[in-house]
Amino acid sequence: MTIRFAGDSGDGMQLTGMQFTATTATVGNDLATFPDFPAEIRAPAGTRAGVSGYQIHFSSRDIYTPGDDPSVLVAMNPAALITNYKDLKPGGILLVNTGAFTESDLKKAGLDSNPLTDGTLSGYRVVKEDINQRTMEALADTELSKKDKLRCKNFYTLGMVYWLYSRPLEPTMEWLKEKFAKKPELAEANTKALKAGYNHGELLRLFQGHYEVPKVENAPKGTYRNIMGNEALAIGLVAGARLAGLKAFLGSYPITPATDILQHMSLLKNYDVITCQMEDEIAGICTAIGASFAGRLGMTTTSGPGLALKTEAAGLAVITELPLVIVDVQRGGPSTGLPTKVEQSDLLQAMFGRNGEAPIPVIACATPSDAFDCAVEACRIATQYMTPVLLLSDNYIANGAEPWKLPVIDELKPFPVEFATDPEGFSPYSRDEKLARNWAKPGTPGLMHRIGGLEKDAVTGNVSYDPENHMKMTEIREAKIMGIRDSIPTPQPHGAESGDLLVVAWGSTMGATRAAVERLHKEGVTVAHLHLRHIWPLPQGLDEIFSRYKKIVVPEMNMGQLARLLQSEYPDYRFKKFSKVMGKPFRARELKAHFAEILEEK
Amino acid sequence: MTIRFAGDSGDGMQLTGMQFTATTATVGNDLATFPDFPAEIRAPAGTRAGVSGYQIHFSSRDIYTPGDDPSVLVAMNPAALITNYKDLKPGGILLVNTGAFTESDLKKAGLDSNPLTDGTLSGYRVVKEDINQRTMEALADTELSKKDKLRCKNFYTLGMVYWLYSRPLEPTMEWLKEKFAKKPELAEANTKALKAGYNHGELLRLFQGHYEVPKVENAPKGTYRNIMGNEALAIGLVAGARLAGLKAFLGSYPITPATDILQHMSLLKNYDVITCQMEDEIAGICTAIGASFAGRLGMTTTSGPGLALKTEAAGLAVITELPLVIVDVQRGGPSTGLPTKVEQSDLLQAMFGRNGEAPIPVIACATPSDAFDCAVEACRIATQYMTPVLLLSDNYIANGAEPWKLPVIDELKPFPVEFATDPEGFSPYSRDEKLARNWAKPGTPGLMHRIGGLEKDAVTGNVSYDPENHMKMTEIREAKIMGIRDSIPTPQPHGAESGDLLVVAWGSTMGATRAAVERLHKEGVTVAHLHLRHIWPLPQGLDEIFSRYKKIVVPEMNMGQLARLLQSEYPDYRFKKFSKVMGKPFRARELKAHFAEILEEK
Amino acid sequence: MSELQQLKAKDFKSDQEVRWCPGCGDYSILSGVQATMADMGVPQENFVIVSGIGCSSRFPYYMETYGMHSIHGRANAIATGVKVANPDLSVWVITGDGDGLSIGGNHMIHSLRRNVDMKIILFNNEIYGLTKGQYSPTTPMGQRTKTSPYGSLDAPFNPIQLALGAGATFVARTMDVNPKHMKTVLRAAAEHKGAAFVEVWQNCVIFNDGAFKSWTEKAVRDEETVNLVAGEKMIFGKDQDKGLKTDGCKIEICSAEDASVWDPTHESPGPAFVMSQLDNDPNMPRPMGVLRSVSRPTLDQQVWDQVGAVTGTKGEGSLKDLLYTKDVWEVK
Amino acid sequence: MSELQQLKAKDFKSDQEVRWCPGCGDYSILSGVQATMADMGVPQENFVIVSGIGCSSRFPYYMETYGMHSIHGRANAIATGVKVANPDLSVWVITGDGDGLSIGGNHMIHSLRRNVDMKIILFNNEIYGLTKGQYSPTTPMGQRTKTSPYGSLDAPFNPIQLALGAGATFVARTMDVNPKHMKTVLRAAAEHKGAAFVEVWQNCVIFNDGAFKSWTEKAVRDEETVNLVAGEKMIFGKDQDKGLKTDGCKIEICSAEDASVWDPTHESPGPAFVMSQLDNDPNMPRPMGVLRSVSRPTLDQQVWDQVGAVTGTKGEGSLKDLLYTKDVWEVK
Numbered sequence A, B: 001m002t003i004r005f006a007g008d009s010g011d012g013m014q015l016t017g018m019q020f021t022a023t024t025a026t027v028g029n030d031l032a033t034f035p036d037f038p039a040e041i042r043a044p045a046g047t048r049a050g051v052s053g054y055q056i057h058f059s060s061r062d063i064y065t066p067g068d069d070p071s072v073l074v075a076m077n078p079a080a081l082i083t084n085y086k087d088l089k090p091g092g093i094l095l096v097n098t099g100a101f102t103e104s105d106l107k108k109a110g111l112d113s114n115p116l117t118d119g120t121l122s123g124y125r126v127v128k129e130d131i132n133q134r135t136m137e138a139l140a141d142t143e144l145s146k147k148d149k150l151r152c153k154n155f156y157t158l159g160m161v162y163w164l165y166s167r168p169l170e171p172t173m174e175w176l177k178e179k180f181a182k183k184p185e186l187a188e189a190n191t192k193a194l195k196a197g198y199n200h201g202e203l204l205r206l207f208q209g210h211y212e213v214p215k216v217e218n219a220p221k222g223t224y225r226n227i228m229g230n231e232a233l234a235i236g237l238v239a240g241a242r243l244a245g246l247k248a249f250l251g252s253y254p255i256t257p258a259t260d261i262l263q264h265m266s267l268l269k270n271y272d273v274i275t276c277q278m279e280d281e282i283a284g285i286c287t288a289i290g291a292s293f294a295g296r297l298g299m300t301t302t303s304g305p306g307l308a309l310k311t312e313a314a315g316l317a318v319i320t321e322l323p324l325v326i327v328d329v330q331r332g333g334p335s336t337g338l339p340t341k342v343e344q345s346d347l348l349q350a351m352f353g354r355n356g357e358a359p360i361p362v363i364a365c366a367t368p369s370d371a372f373d374c375a376v377e378a379c380r381i382a383t384q385y386m387t388p389v390l391l392l393s394d395n396y397i398a399n400g401a402e403p404w405k406l407p408v409i410d411e412l413k414p415f416p417v418e419f420a421t422d423p424e425g426f427s428p429y430s431r432d433e434k435l436a437r438n439w440a441k442p443g444t445p446g447l448m449h450r451i452g453g454l455e456k457d458a459v460t461g462n463v464s465y466d467p468e469n470h471m472k473m474t475e476i477r478e479a480k481i482m483g484i485r486d487s488i489p490t491p492q493p494h495g496a497e498s499g500d501l502l503v504v505a506w507g508s509t510m511g512a513t514r515a516a517v518e519r520l521h522k523e524g525v526t527v528a529h530l531h532l533r534h535i536w537p538l539p540q541g542l543d544e545i546f547s548r549y550k551k552i553v554v555p556e557m558n559m560g561q562l563a564r565l566l567q568s569e570y571p572d573y574r575f576k577k578f579s580k581v582m583g584k585p586f587r588a589r590e591l592k593a594h595f596a597e598i599l600e601e602k
Numbered sequence C, D: 001m002s003e004l005q006q007l008k009a010k011d012f013k014s015d016q017e018v019r020w021c022p023g024c025g026d027y028s029i030l031s032g033v034q035a036t037m038a039d040m041g042v043p044q045e046n047f048v049i050v051s052g053i054g055c056s057s058r059f060p061y062y063m064e065t066y067g068m069h070s071i072h073g074r075a076n077a078i079a080t081g082v083k084v085a086n087p088d089l090s091v092w093v094i095t096g097d098g099d100g101l102s103i104g105g106n107h108m109i110h111s112l113r114r115n116v117d118m119k120i121i122l123f124n125n126e127i128y129g130l131t132k133g134q135y136s137p138t139t140p141m142g143q144r145t146k147t148s149p150y151g152s153l154d155a156p157f158n159p160i161q162l163a164l165g166a167g168a169t170f171v172a173r174t175m176d177v178n179p180k181h182m183k184t185v186l187r188a189a190a191e192h193k194g195a196a197f198v199e200v201w202q203n204c205v206i207f208n209d210g211a212f213k214s215w216t217e218k219a220v221r222d223e224e225t226v227n228l229v230a231g232e233k234m235i236f237g238k239d240q241d242k243g244l245k246t247d248g249c250k251i252e253i254c255s256a257e258d259a260s261v262w263d264p265t266h267e268s269p270g271p272a273f274v275m276s277q278l279d280n281d282p283n284m285p286r287p288m289g290v291l292r293s294v295s296r297p298t299l300d301q302q303v304w305d306q307v308g309a310v311t312g313t314k315g316e317g318s319l320k321d322l323l324y325t326k327d328v329w330e331v332k
């Protein structure tokens, strides 16, 4: 079941969507969400540029994406209607706020005629309702300004939708109470509107159907929580530092869509977390390097343009072999590009965007809750191998939400760091069996040493211009990173064990890919989905997996970056690219159609 | 014939080497040089870290490298001797300044015993001469301080070497006169020392042989000039701007080994050149972007760490589609790495080191004089395709020298830019058949427009968040760059037309590769050398060439970056990597040995 | 060039819809700049506006001039390239407290010391607007923002002092809610030959509403600010009855009569610096207007002069001269 | 911790050979810092020295402390991370006029305004040494260098004014050739709680020999500089017979008797700023010593205080608390 709320960015659609999500999670549905808001803080009200949307997909079965085309669309004004209706499933329900369809509203949306009457919407089940008017009426005897009353219309709408899906009103009423603790009159008005909307739905039976989505039947037992990707990532970083026995230090600079991570971690001061918002991205990563040198776990969070700025300093972390987690929440590029849209186009930058031979492990998270696991994994690799790690997320994960089965605390495996303390035979560049160097922190008597960006002697760590030493160090740095393979599992294909087609995906394309492959597989096609969490080093055993399928395709929200990487690593196979660079995630349906095409080729 | 001068960095070896080079060029020998000086400005005198070297290879046949092992080594002190003698060819001549072999000299070089007497040098023809003493004597009746006299010892040494190679003294005497125009007493003293050294060689017939290298027999007719790589590149950029009908603007920041380009261009103010040394690399590229926006040809020069800093702004140049030449003179990495050594490890950074899908053409120069041609080519592509271009050089080319057959001015093909001037139907993002957009410069009436880092509408150039438009623009940007293929020739393999082995090389490995392949080819092996000037887009027709050889190997001064790129582009072939990451160029001999090994495999 | 026609403010309106929040202070600055440009006597096509990233930095889209909405923090550097490449252009930089003082702080101070002839309008709203409410280098200590939920710990810059410390030749301050004052200041900046730094107090209604209201609201403005006018006495107060008297490095409130005369052209930046320190004293009005305005050769002018001088001495170099230097030789 | 033993300057010598040019001013700064650290009563292992890139920035290798020779211009940012992560450490930044004022200028001004407790020693030789002689942001206009063969066109920064404009709490100046003076200044910096900015005039014998000799040579030093000492009269001259008298924003030469007393702890940075303007007057001595020294909470201290306060209110969070918030639900 997929529903999309769309309205002017001033209409509170994000809030409406989030409330619906929260309530849906509490009734035990599996869900995924995808907000879509405009880049402008406030585009002129009523224009197409100002449209803000929020889509949520929920079901009693496991779901992997915020849904393909919605089957219900709520449109609060003409601009929202016109920019979204094409996505609605044929025969889908369209709830329209006719109160915002005056001449001038139509003009703001750049419309010459009224889509409600000009035939545009044939093929949909259109429910017209003057929500503005209904809301005003519902609040007639409330002591609020007209403007404030009108603001409650999103809760009226939410009430209608709650009725449609048989959702309880209580969670939202609770939330309103807390949120407007200091302005009880607003809490009351919104609650009134909510109830009125609900009642309106019930009384008038406006909609043809009345959906009831049962609880997920075989959801694994456990404790759940609804989580957004950026928050999961923030929590994961803090947890990761703890599991390493360290305190987290985040040096960062705000940038969409990564800012939330910094914001969330700023709240966690009572978890031994220090956050510094620095003057720019370079200072962000540099303070993190300094903090790691001082014995904390340094981290830095950013998006593509910020990552570009951090690359020189990332090289310093490579050669000084200090642990560091670099998070890149990808957005549309190049340059400023499409800052509020999703893309996976920083993969090769993450791999190669540094001067000299500067290998860094790369990990990518697949879903909001997976961001927690990946953040912990990044901390593990950083501290166990004394290396910077690049963790890739994207805007779709960052702002998406899903129910998260919380790990049992005792089952989280710690990976405690042991600092060097013994001056006897100490050398900052002596290594353990994993090739990780010694970590001695300032303040430790007898271990004073200097590190830096010039090439190091393989034994003493002093500056060395020796040719053989440089070759050796280059090889050690590479071997260390490749050695991480020994600590990561070989991912297993989901679907057919062997056969006609293998779909290799990474990052947030996971959900749509899984759904598309499952559908095809159910239809009897021997197809499987292989998901890569570790982009570099690539896990062992992929070769053997690739050999079991006749064709391999790699769907990516870029021009084929992972495909290129795989092609250079596994020339015995052919990796077909399937690109979508539209600032929007893949839909399971379009993937399925494309896979079917590939299967038919030659 | 290869000779290496080595001494303390205070001994003036660079000067000696450069004088020898200049003289050798005037007598019509083909030559290549390779200076090697320490990273420290002034390491303690007499230590190994302070050793500075200069190697020159000359011959009457075409030569491509500064030579393999030298057959003559000049060592001015124990540190120079000990760090260099192993490179000397068996049986080679070693000219040693015994005047610098006191106990304390030996200690400074970290030696327990005297290599002149302890058997270290068996197998070489050692010529011991107290050059300090000889120089003092030669200048006995000159009015100079002892220190100043001793400073002349490099010219005494040069005199000896001139005798050895039958070189005329006049060019150097001329040079001394000019150089010390204001201090004639120094000109005189150095001239005296030079002559004394020459006479000393002649009178005492110290050496067993007396070499005479004949003029290059079939050097093409023309006007020649001895040129270093950085200077050639600087001249090429200025010439390229002229050929485009534009004025050059260089925004830069000093960094080894690219600084000379900025320094040289700073001298060329009377060639319509503006240079700005900015506060950092980011400001360097940004002023260049601003200058291009204003209608000049913007350029920026740097080395690896600086390129890392420029990547975000490079993305802005991609999306605004402004012409821009970015030069990266590569050095040893990662991070600060080995700033005064050579490496080719920025290739993948050049290709992929930007956020988002931001394709940029990449060109690499092969030799000092080729840097001129490549710089012109970079200007051509930048202006004809409205795109930033990345031009790769390296420390070996930058500081190397060779005789350059000057192009005939009338044969340089202009590629004049036409600015938009007609307001009729003007749109900043309308394109020509090459997909290059319109270039309208500020100051032109009626063409006012705004560009920027957000995605552009394909037609109007206004900001656009439209999904389809983003896909389209991403494809246009890619297609535009790939279209450059139509304007570049397919490179031809040098050597066997088809056969057992193809060696694919790029950049400064050209010389050693060519030499190694020629030798093998002469020995009857069906081997060829294919040199790539255009790294991206790769020229058309490579496929067909690759198909003619059984094996392909790619020697690189990195861990196999071009090989990786080729492997992903041409999965039908296997590209073997051959890596040397030692801060030193390949030697033809080691390449030949390696190729022979490959030929024998399986 | 054809006769210059008198431009109107509305000639500078582009066809793009203005997309700031209703009530945002940016609107009045937009009007102010449009009006100022119209009056400058510069052909419209000679204006170039360069901005970085931020709400404020969307400015160029709304202006019918040449413009670039560049990347975060780099507007000053790009504008330097534009101006040096073509000194005939009137180059304006639009930036924010984050764009121009945080990530772009270095380019800011360097372009001020180099005295590149451009007008730098810094929209100071003491917050990051576009990214939705994080503290900036001008946010007061202790303020709770999205990234300082327990209060900001960073001491803010005083933009005026930073500019003076960097050697700026023109430094001024105005506010969004006083269009008349803004116009005087913008005109003075436009007339200045060199880098003109103008701080504009700008209200962000969404994320930092009322940040400056203790000084800018009509009711208090005259008491809480003092408008510095070159050659005039420093007078303030609702009834214009108070003045400032400078005594050494101390500034005291006095009667309007006793007030000292303000001189922004003083050889030394000392007096302006001392004056800007009033910001730290809650009992004193904050200085507005032109704090400093002195003349010094601009970078762009000097670059062209040098090119001219070298060309004069050496002669214009041809392509042939470039390649065929005197150390060539012939192979026949 | 065991009893602190008295350290000697030579305890701070590392086993690496010092590799500056013979005669370089860097040597004396090295000795000065070693002597100062030995006297600070801080355990040797608690020192961390962070530098950027440049001749000067090779400093950490020569010091038997923890150290990082980082990348060009970023020392201040890295040192900020070190200090905030562990405020027990004594953190020193070594930088040059290129490293700290050109590419690193932004981190410099931001660390000063934040008042991160670290000692910043800026080796000002008015040139890029390591890259062999290009002009820097402190190179005087008109000077011919490798990248300004026809004379530099960039007006230089006055590092003291830049630091004051950025809100520095401690600003001082000394010279390589006066080790005694340097030691007093370094000690004052070491004792300052907060960001201490120390400009050291340093001679580069190779690329800019004698840049400061008109002020530093023994023969002229007493006439051409004035040493500012807190609470003492500003006296200078070979015979210590001259003084400086401040009259408003003007400073005049007077007799030693009439000299004013210097106060670097003045509430306002104004007097120090005015004093630093003397650099521009060839008839005045240049001020040396401590120009400013005031107390303000340090960033590192505040960060830890805030962590403590939040932890105090909310209680130390466990891993469980982090994950299991109140909006969880059970599936059984």
Ligand SMILES: Cc1ncc(C[n+]2csc(CCOP(=O)(O)OP(=O)(O)O)c2C)c(N)n1
Binding pocket: A253, A254, A255, A256, A281, A305, A306, A309, A336, C053, C054, C055, C056, C057, C071, C072, C095, C096, C097, C098, C099, C100, C123, C125, C127, C128, C129, C130, C131, C136
């Ligand atoms: C390299 C980079 N880093 C970060 C960002 C995100 N970003 C955009 S605007 C902005 C701050 C805007 O603040 P300000 O300059 O004060 O402008 P305002 O929105 O307040 O007008 C930030 C951090 C970015 N676009 N690019």
Ligand SMILES: Cc1ncc(C[n+]2csc(CCOP(=O)(O)OP(=O)(O)O)c2C)c(N)n1
Binding pocket: B253, B254, B255, B256, B281, B305, B306, B309, B336, D053, D054, D055, D056, D057, D071, D072, D095, D096, D097, D098, D099, D100, D123, D125, D127, D128, D129, D130, D131, D136
């Ligand atoms: C990113 C980067 N840009 C440029 C350089 C080259 N570089 C090294 S040191 C230096 C300037 C040094 O000048 P300064 O800081 O004054 O130090 P000094 O050598 O004079 O002590 C430059 C430009 C570099 N190493 N890294």
Ligand code: SF4
Binding pocket: A041, A042, C019, C020, C021, C023, C024, C025, C026, C055, C056, C125, C129, C130, C203, C204, C205, C206, C207
């Ligand atoms: S967020 Fe603030 S600064 Fe940005 S447009 Fe809205 S009111 Fe203006």
Ligand code: SF4
Binding pocket: B041, B042, D019, D020, D021, D023, D024, D025, D026, D055, D056, D125, D129, D130, D203, D204, D205, D206, D207
């Ligand atoms: S180049 Fe100058 S600054 Fe560098 S070590 Fe030599 S004298 Fe010192």
Ligand SMILES: [Mg+2]
Binding pocket: C054, C096, C097, C098, C123, C124, C125, C126, C127, C128, C129, C136
């Ligand atoms: Mg702001």
Ligand SMILES: [Mg+2]
Binding pocket: D054, D096, D097, D098, D123, D124, D125, D126, D127, D128, D129, D136
């Ligand atoms: Mg310097």
